Amino acid sequence: MNFKTNALQELRDRRGSLASKPAVIGFDGFVDTIVAPVALRAGQGDNFTLIGTITEFGQRILGAAGKSTNIEFYPRMDKLGGNGPIMASALLAHGAPVTYIGALGRPSLHPAFAEFAKRATVYSLCDPAATTAVEFTDGKLMLGMMRSLDDITPERISAVLGDDVFRSLLGGADLVGLVNWTMIPNLTAVFHDLVTRVLPRVTVRPGRIFFFDLADPEKRSASDLTFALETIAQFEQFGRVTLGLNLKEAQQVFTTLGFGTETETESGLRAMAAKIRSRLDLTTVVVHPKEAAACATREDSWWVPGPYVAQPLITTGAGDHFNAGFAAGQLMGCTPESALALGVCTSGHYVRTARSPSLADLETFLANWK
Numbered sequence: 001m002n003f004k005t006n007a008l009q010e011l012r013d014r015r016g017s018l019a020s021k022p023a024v025i026g027f028d029g030f031v032d033t034i035v036a037p038v039a040l041r042a043g044q045g046d047n048f049t050l051i052g053t054i055t056e057f058g059q060r061i062l063g064a065a066g067k068s069t070n071i072e073f074y075p076r077m078d079k080l081g082g083n084g085p086i087m088a089s090a091l092l093a094h095g096a097p098v099t100y101i102g103a104l105g106r107p108s109l110h111p112a113f114a115e116f117a118k119r120a121t122v123y124s125l126c127d128p129a130a131t132t133a134v135e136f137t138d139g140k141l142m143l144g145m146m147r148s149l150d151d152i153t154p155e156r157i158s159a160v161l162g163d164d165v166f167r168s169l170l171g172g173a174d175l176v177g178l179v180n181w182t183m184i185p186n187l188t189a190v191f192h193d194l195v196t197r198v199l200p201r202v203t204v205r206p207g208r209i210f211f212f213d214l215a216d217p218e219k220r221s222a223s224d225l226t227f228a229l230e231t232i233a234q235f236e237q238f239g240r241v242t243l244g245l246n247l248k249e250a251q252q253v254f255t256t257l258g259f260g261t262e263t264e265t266e267s268g269l270r271a272m273a274a275k276i277r278s279r280l281d282l283t284t285v286v287v288h289p290k291e292a293a294a295c296a297t298r299e300d301s302w303w304v305p306g307p308y309v310a311q312p313l314i315t316t317g318a319g320d321h322f323n324a325g326f327a328a329g330q331l332m333g334c335t336p337e338s339a340l341a342l343g344v345c346t347s348g349h350y351v352r353t354a355r356s357p358s359l360a361d362l363e364t365f366l367a368n369w370k
Contacts, residue, residue: 004369028149030085032080036073053138087177093356101161105124167198172205194235207239216246273301307369309351
């Protein structure tokens with residue numbers, strides 16, 4: 001059987017187990033405005049030609065050097081954003097019970113998170129950050145204003161939840177997702193507090209997964225990244241650690257850890273995941289470019305192609321949906337290869353529909369994937 005057939009069978013056999021696998025996810029929160037960059041306007045509304053690529057956009061900006069220019073962003077939608085809320089929303093759609101701790105608005109929730117809060121148990125630490133997501137055919141630019149995330153600290157978490165509640169939530173979780181390290185200046189301090197003060201007093205839960213997503217660490221120094229990775233590795237004493245990386249993130253981590261370069265082929269992606277995993281001594285490392293995904297565990301490495309689409313309806317949040325699908329596969333006890341398949345299908349469904357898929361949607365997607 002091929003990987004799609006295997007994944008479909010495993011999903012059908014195990015999907016009922018996800019409802020009994022609680023997840024705790026944190027700690028960011030954004031309000032995303034998805035926009036289209038205007039090249040030439042012919043009339044009102046959406047009567048315009050797009051700036052199609054990042055290269056074209058860059059040339060427009062470079063042409064303004066020493067002068068000035070005006071670039072219009074046409075709003076497509078406002079939505080809940082942030083790596084954590086998007087991953088949590090996708091897990092909710094899959095049927096997992098979710099507690100979310102993060103930047104959702106304080107003293108009251110921001111309206112963008114109102115529907116989310118009806119489906120998840122939420123604890124808000126501070127106001128959300130804001131992102132203008134400019135989408136192109138060859139990538140996207142995320143223009144962020146995120147000063148409010150400075151308030152996410154170990155002290156704020158303790159003050160809002162209380163140490164007993166925080167430990168109880170972690171103790172009852174099969175999945176703990178700690179994401180968006182790059183945008184939260186104090187998240188390494190939160191990691192350190194967890195491994196030194198909080199988790200040593202949390203009930204051991206066999207098979208507990210700690211899932212980490214760095215979220216484009218380009219703007220962080222090599223020393224900051226190295227220390228964060230070393231701290232993430234310490235979570236292995238409390239469960240099974242998965243580090244999820246898109247291609248750009250994986251390349252930066254690979255370089256920071258002192259390796260050379262790898263190709264973007266199947267063998268290169270598998271080797272990159274395996275070398276990062278071995279150096280940090282983690283349970284699992286995942287590398288997911290747009291067209292495929294690979295992972296490595298202590299046993300072996302795997303690769304699957306993705307259901308790539310040339311003209312997606314939305315791309316912002318695609319990686320977070322991959323993370324949710326892969327983590328859901330892990331929670332259900334799927335093989336690593338099948339977890340990869342669920343990851344790429346969760347992302348593939350989302351970019352085509354702008355909607356987080358249910359497990360039934362994933363069954364249909366896998367069954368019809370040619």
